[in-house]
Amino acid sequence: MHLDGQVMQFIVSHGDIFHAILLDRRTSINLQVLQELALTTAVISSANCREEEPYTEVNTAEIEFRGHKLRIQRHMVALLPRYCVSEKLMKQLKNLDIQHEGDKAEIQAQVTQAYLDVATNVTSYCRALVSNSDLSVSSLTPAQLPNLGVLVYQLKTCMSQFLAVYEKRKFHLSKLEGLSDLSVEDLKQFSGVVEGEKMSSQQRQAVAYKRLSHIIAYNYRQLQAYSCIL
Numbered sequence: 001m002h003l004d005g006q007v008m009q010f011i012v013s014h015g016d017i018f019h020a021i022l023l024d025r026r027t028s029i030n031l032q033v034l035q036e037l038a039l040t041t042a043v044i045s046s047a048n049c050r051e052e053e054p055y056t057e058v059n060t061a062e063i064e065f066r067g068h069k070l071r072i073q074r075h076m077v078a079l080l081p082r083y084c085v086s087e088k089l090m091k092q093l094k095n096l097d098i099q100h101e102g103d104k105a106e107i108q109a110q111v112t113q114a115y116l117d118v119a120t121n122v123t124s125y126c127r128a129l130v131s132n133s134d135l136s137v138s139s140l141t142p143a144q145l146p147n148l149g150v151l152v153y154q155l156k157t158c159m160s161q162f163l164a165v166y167e168k169r170k171f172h173l174s175k176l177e178g179l180s181d182l183s184v185e186d187l188k189q190f191s192g193v194v195e196g197e198k199m200s201s202q203q204r205q206a207v208a209y210k211r212l213s214h215i216i217a218y219n220y221r222q223l224q225a226y227s228c229i230l
Contacts, residue, residue, distance in 0.1 A: 007043065007046065007047035008047040008069065009065075011043065011044060011047060011072065012065055012068040012069060012072075015068050015071070015072070018040060018044070018072060019071065019072070019075065021036060021037055021040045022037075022040065022041075022072070022075035022076065022079065023075060024037070029092060029093070029096065029111060029115075031107070031110055031111050031114060034111065034114035034115055034117075034118060035114045037114075037118050038114050038117035038118045038121065041076065041079070041117075041118055041121035041122055041125070042117070042121045044072060044076060044121075044125060045076075045121045045122070045124045045125040045128070073129065076122060076125050076126070076129075077126060077129070079118070079122045080122050080123070080126055080150070080151075081150045083115065083118045083119045083122055084119070084150055084153065084154045084157075085116070085119055085154055085157045085158050085161060085226075085229070086153065086154070086157055087157060089115070090161065093108055093111060093112050093115070094108070096108055096111065106211070106214060106215075109214070109215060109218035110218075112218070112222065113218055113221055113222060113225070116221075116222055116225035116226070117225065119154075119225070119229060120225045120228045120229055123228065123229050124228065154229065155229075155230060158226045158229045158230050159226075159230060161222075161226055162223060162226040162227070162230065165219050165222045165223055165226065166223060168219055169216060169219035169220065169223070172212055172215050172216050172219065173216060175190060175212060176209065176212045176213065176216065179205055179208060179209055179212075180205070182205075182208070186208075187201070187204040187205065187208055188204070190208040190211055190212055191204045191205075191207040191208040191211065
C-alpha cells in the first residue's frame with residue numbers, strides 16, 4: 001500500500017474526529033478552528049493526490065472503506081462554496097473584533113492565512129477528484145456539486161486579491177528597506193505601540209522591523225495561496 005493509501009486508512013479509522021472537524025458549522029471566524037480545519041484538509045488533500053487503484057477483490061472491509069472515503073469526499077466538496085474567497089469575506093477579515101489594536105494586523109494576517117489554507121486545500125482536493133476519476137465525481141448528486149457561478153466568482157475575486165496583496169507586499173518591502181527614514185507616525189503604525197507607551201526610536205524601529213517582516217512573510221504566503229487556487 002502506498003503512503004497515500006496508509007494516510008487515507010488512518011483518516012478512515014479516525015473518521016469520527018475528521019467528520020466532526022469537517023462538519024463544524026460555526027458562523028463566527030475563529031483562528032483556532034480555522035487552523036484545525038486547515039491542517040485536517042491538508043492531510044486529506046495530500047492523501048487524495050494519487051489516482052485510486054481498482055480493487056482486485058470486493059469484500060465487506062473494502063466496501064466499508066470506500067463508504068467512509070465517500071463521506072469524506074462529500075464533506076470536502078461541500079466546503080468549496082463555503083470557503084470561497086469573496087469580497088464579503090475580505091470585509092469581515094478587515095473588521096475583526098480585536099481588543100488590542102496593536103495586535104490587529106498580526107491577527108488579521110493569521111486568520112486570513114488560515115482561511116486561505118483551507119480554501120487552497122479544498123480546491124486542490126476537488127481538482128484531484130475531477131482529474132483522477134470520473135467515477136468519484138459521478139458518485140455525487142447534482143445538489144452536492146458546487147455551482148459553476150461560485151467557482152467563477154472565486155477565480156475573479158482571487159485574481160483581484162492577488163493583485164492587491166502584491167501591491168501591499170511592495171509597499172511593506174519599501175517601508176522595511178527605508179526603516180531608518182520612517183516618520184514618527186509610520187513607526188507608531190508599524191510597531192503597533194499603543195498611545196502613551198514609552199519607547200525609544202531604536203526600540204520602535206526594532207519592533208517595526210519584526211512586524212513588517214512578519215507581514216511580508218504573510219503576504220508571500222497569501223500570494224502562493226491565491227496562485228494555487230487560480
